[in-house]
Amino acid sequence: GANLFIYHLPHDLTDADLATAFNPFGTVISAKVYVDKNTGESKGFGFVSYDAPPAADAAIKAMNGFQIGTKRLKVQHKRLVGEEEEEEEEEEEAKAFHPFLHLVLHLLLDPARAQQ
Secondary structure: OOEEEEEOOOOOOOHHHHHHHHHHHOOEEEEEEEEOOOOOOEEEEEEEEEOOHHHHHHHHHHHOOOEEOOEEOEEEEOOOOOHHHHHHHHHHHHHHHHHHHHHHHHHHHOHHHHOO
């Protein structure tokens, strides 16, 4: 996708600053730093949306790990709600199944052994 999630933003960074920082990689459609509604202070993360996925990929390559002040940015594709949990569940299922995988493949590839 063309939407990025950016962690570890300096607390004084504005939406305009975020857009400026990510503009060299493509056309930024929106840039939003999330702020606490009560205090008005930055929560230290935000989103950037580009008009095309290649721009987002270029931004990840250039900006992930980039240091601003004392912070190193973490830049990744924005996931859909629930997508991350699904991936973690699939990973856990795969780990649980892994010890049996060798046996299953062996039986599938050598049917004569399965009848013993």
